[in-house]
Amino acid sequence: MASPTPRHWADKCADLLLAERGNGPFLIASGISPSGKIHVGNLREVLTADIIHRVLSERGVQSRLIFVADDYDPLRKVYPFLDAAVYAKHIGAPLSAIPCPCGGHKSYAQHFLEPFFASLRTLKIAAEPVLASELYASGALLEQTLIALKQRDAIAEILNRVTGKEIEPGWSPFMALCSSCGSMARTAVTGWSETDRTITYTCATCAIEKTAPIVGAGKLTWRVDWPARWAALRVGIEPFGKDHGGKGGSYDTGKEIVAKLFDWQAPFPVIYEWIRLKGLGDMSSSKGNVVSVDEVLDVIPPDVLRYFITRPEPKASLALDPVAQMLNLVDEVDDETKKQRDARSVELSQAGGFVPIGIPFNHLINVWQVAQGSLDTAKTILARTGYHWSSDDALAQRCRYAANWLERFAPDEYKFSLAQTLPESAKQFDAAQKKLAALVADRLAALPKAAAEDIHRVLYEVATENGIGMGDLCRLFYQALIGKDRGPRAGWFAEIIGVDFVCTRLREAAA
Ligand SMILES: [Zn+2]
Numbered sequence: 001m002a003s004p005t006p007r008h009w010a011d012k013c014a015d016l017l018l019a020e021r022g023n024g025p026f027l028i029a030s031g032i033s034p035s036g037k038i039h040v041g042n043l044r045e046v047l048t049a050d051i052i053h054r055v056l057s058e059r060g061v062q063s064r065l066i067f068v069a070d071d072y073d074p075l076r077k078v079y080p081f082l083d084a085a086v087y088a089k090h091i092g093a094p095l096s097a098i099p100c101p102c103g104g105h106k107s108y109a110q111h112f113l114e115p116f117f118a119s120l121r122t123l124k125i126a127a128e129p130v131l132a133s134e135l136y137a138s139g140a141l142l143e144q145t146l147i148a149l150k151q152r153d154a155i156a157e158i159l160n161r162v163t164g165k166e167i168e169p170g171w172s173p174f175m176a177l178c179s180s181c182g183s184m185a186r187t188a189v190t191g192w193s194e195t196d197r198t199i200t201y202t203c204a205t206c207a208i209e210k211t212a213p214i215v216g217a218g219k220l221t222w223r224v225d226w227p228a229r230w231a232a233l234r235v236g237i238e239p240f241g242k243d244h245g246g247k248g249g250s251y252d253t254g255k256e257i258v259a260k261l262f263d264w265q266a267p268f269p270v271i272y273e274w275i276r277l278k279g280l281g282d283m284s285s286s287k288g289n290v291v292s293v294d295e296v297l298d299v300i301p302p303d304v305l306r307y308f309i310t311r312p313e314p315k316a317s318l319a320l321d322p323v324a325q326m327l328n329l330v331d332e333v334d335d336e337t338k339k340q341r342d343a344r345s346v347e348l349s350q351a352g353g354f355v356p357i358g359i360p361f362n363h364l365i366n367v368w369q370v371a372q373g374s375l376d377t378a379k380t381i382l383a384r385t386g387y388h389w390s391s392d393d394a395l396a397q398r399c400r401y402a403a404n405w406l407e408r409f410a411p412d413e414y415k416f417s418l419a420q421t422l423p424e425s426a427k428q429f430d431a432a433q434k435k436l437a438a439l440v441a442d443r444l445a446a447l448p449k450a451a452a453e454d455i456h457r458v459l460y461e462v463a464t465e466n467g468i469g470m471g472d473l474c475r476l477f478y479q480a481l482i483g484k485d486r487g488p489r490a491g492w493f494a495e496i497i498g499v500d501f502v503c504t505r506l507r508e509a510a511a
């Protein structure tokens with residue numbers, strides 16, 4: 001008896017959630033600090049939230065999805081991708097109040113958020129954006145801020161006990177924003193008033209002491225900010241990275257702080273693993289080994305990017321390989337007969353508008369190169385190589401992905417350009433090579449039909465009969481056609497180019 005398909009992680013997650021937390025409605029939160037390029041690794045969080053949101057909707061459970069951008073966080077340091085001459089003076093200032101690196105956006109934070117929000121729309125992730133800067137400015141966190149200031153010692157005790165780290169005597173749960181220099185880097189809270197709702201702080205840079213309304217004068221530190229947000233917004237579910245989820249991590253401390261001080265329960269946790277970039281480790285903006293979400297959406301359809309993240313459990317490690325894996329993923333989503341295809345993941349990956357075309361992506365990439373950017377030529381080749389497609393628009397769109405993939409990610413061995421005339425290297429063939437070229441041409445010309453397998457068989461037979469390796473014969477074949485030692489699989493390649501063309505070219509080389 002065939003074993004039943006294992007239940008998708010998102011279905012299991014929803015089962016657990018509903019058993020533990022009742023029937024909703026639920027607020028699902030996700031978020032990020034927009035301190036640098038927002039990459040595919042960052043996408044795992046909001047997409048995990050979106051998948052749970054979809055599963056709950058299927059079951060008729062009410063839920064809302066928000067994406068909190070921590071744009072009120074201070075700039076921590078001058079990252080390697082920033083100009084030190086411009087950004088050193090902004091350390092400690094909120095990301096929402098720093099100039100953008102390109103000059104085209106409202107702020108540093110918006111510079112990174114805007115393309116990301118556009119990608120979320122493309123991916124049909126229905127997350128409502130919430131800006132932390134606006135959350136603080138609106139006073140939404142004032143109640144929790146006052147409690148945190150009042151209960152400073154209780155929070156310090158929790159942080160110390162759960163993390164094992166010493167909390168300094170001058171520590172405050174509030175980071176004051178100096179109104180003179182606009183930075184939180186060198187300020188210290190010296191007092192506060194519950195009745196006036198003011199904070200008193202000093203700034204070492206400006207050598208001042210000042211009293212100002214709490215709203216607009218800074219924010220809670222991360223470990224207090226997070227539980228304060230859970231309580232103020234009434235967050236019920238939140239995926240977060242393994243750094244926050246470890247023992248003594250900010251979820252552990254937040255869980256206790258929110259229950260004891262803010263009278264709310266920590267959200268149902270969904271911990272996810274980082275996404276690595278193949279061969280380059282965990283993606284990290286400050287390390288620079290990142291592929292941004294919009295870059296990936298230029299080369300594969302949104303459904304395919306969703307599928308990449310939807311298929312494995314959030315806790316499973318995931319590596320993005322923009323070469324072989326990306327080609328396979330497109331086929332897995334496109335082709336229902338693929339063995340490794342996960343139907344439930346495909347279902348949860350729909351971003352609207354994906355039309356299967358039934359053409360392997362790798363084949364399309366080769367066809368596109370032979371067609372040299374002409375959609376009509378590509379169609380002629382596809383028809384000749386036995387493919388039929390349901391929609392011209394879908395095919396045209398897939399060709400654009402192929403073109404972009406070739407431009408952005410294709411390694412040299414995937415790229416070729418069909419030489420318009422006999423390449424120089426093929427003009428140097430010796431007598432033995434010329435004889436082989438002529439022999440292959442004669443045999444190919446004699447084929448009743450020239451499908452890839454038949455062409456491959458001819459090459460194999462000629463190689464064997466003449467006592468040379470298949471590799472050597474193929475090298476001769478590629479030299480005549482593209483002037484390189486390697487190329488796409490010879491049989492398939494010849495089928496795409498057309499046997500007539502191949503024969504003519506080989507005879508030229510043999511002359
Ligand atoms: Zn910009």
Ligand SMILES: [Zn+2]
Nearest residue numbers: 178181203206
């Ligand atoms: Zn100052």
